[in-house]
Amino acid sequence: MLEGIIQAVCTSSGKGTAKEPRIEVLAKTQWGLDGDAHCGTWHRQVSLLSYDKVEAFRQQGAEVSEGAFGENLLVEGIDLATLPLGTIFMAGSVVLELTQIGKECHSGCDIFKKMGTCIMPTQGVFTRVLHGGVLKPGMLLRAYSKMRVFVLCASDKGYAGTRVDESTPAVCKLAEAAGYELVGTSLLGDDRVQLSAKMAEVCDGYQADLLLTTGGTGLSLRDVTPEATLDIAQRQVPGLSELMRSSCMHITDRACLSRSVCATRERTLIVNLPGSPKAAVENLNAILNPLEHGLLMLSGKSKECATLPSAGEQNS
Incomplete structure (x- = not known):
């Protein structure tokens, strides 16, 4: 930057x-x-x-x-x-x-x-x-010539100051190592309305290309991050969520309990990550490769996917 x-x-x-x-x-x-x-x-x-x-x-x-x-x-x-x-x-x-x-x-x-x-x-x-x-x-x-990332942590205890948010610095470190430019972070409680409002603010203001959320993806009654995401999403990207779950199943079968969703709003891609620092890093690592191509497509910097070779190229 x-x-x-x-x-x-x-x-x-x-x-x-x-x-x-x-x-x-x-x-x-x-x-x-x-x-x-x-x-x-x-x-x-x-x-x-x-x-x-x-x-x-x-x-x-x-x-x-x-x-x-x-x-x-x-x-x-x-x-x-x-x-x-x-x-x-x-x-x-x-x-x-x-x-x-x-x-x-x-x-x-x-x-x-x-x-x-x-x-x-x-x-x-x-x-x-x-x-x-x-x-x-x-x-x-x-x-900013690099892709911009914003990290939003959903945690009642973190928001109340009774628990240190360790997932945000862990995710920020990985994202920056992968070539992303960190443009901001935020910590909110597990409140569906507040979370969706913050996501919409980041997306509608074109503040980031990638919005990573941590926390609120499990089965606790206070886990509402996927619902907050869907409240403001325009298009879902289910393949990324499926890849995260399947890639992490060999680490722990509890990965199947994750309700993470991935979606777009305007030109921003939203990815839900678990609240555990270890799990958040593992999930993000699992999608870094296809994530880059998806963001290029979403931003308009890459307009075409791979095409089939021409007849001449096939016969050469």
Whole structure:
């Protein structure tokens, strides 16, 4: 994860013109910045440019102000053009997805005509708005190029402070070792309404690609995590739950008592893990391989599964 500071937020009502700095701007989900000419249901809703690149350009003698390159966000501290497509930017409640790096300059802007070069075609990046909110100068902008994971522990005793939550650090350690970026944790009691509300908040706010829950999957009358998950789920992924149970049966036959479910809401995959640190790690280990492909499909970063070879390839 990389961190930068938004130095300027700029908009303009016309295309092909310099943008003007604003005190604050509302980013609208799947639309763009309110009042900006580049709003729309396309992939280039919000443009970003590295502040450091602009400063270097100014040192060449160019007199350029914020927004002069047509950028919406001027960001200090992150070399934006080096990030991979699919990178997620988070600032406050706003979530942006990197969709394009650079662009072709067809006619040459005023800066190009004056300086003989322009940095926006090579250094500018473009994003779509996954979740809206207010953007303003001075805000922290985080960039995630890895899959993001959030861990939610359901435990009455843990929530009351009478038991130490050991499952969350164990699961976090494994997830990070597997290449995931930890974006947050939460500890709640075994309350169906509270658990489902927290899951919906994480999913609807695009706060994480993967939401791991621990605890509340057994037969105790207070075990309600699967029910809370299904209350807000849009699609179930039963194969992951089946794989966890079957893979752990050789460790203990009590694995058959797990009621864990796996499901999706928006672009987040929810996986229920047991409350025992040992069992939680064993269950997560069992699904790490297919989990990666599933998340790539869900996020849109991988659009096709394996295909059958062509006739020519079969005969070669």
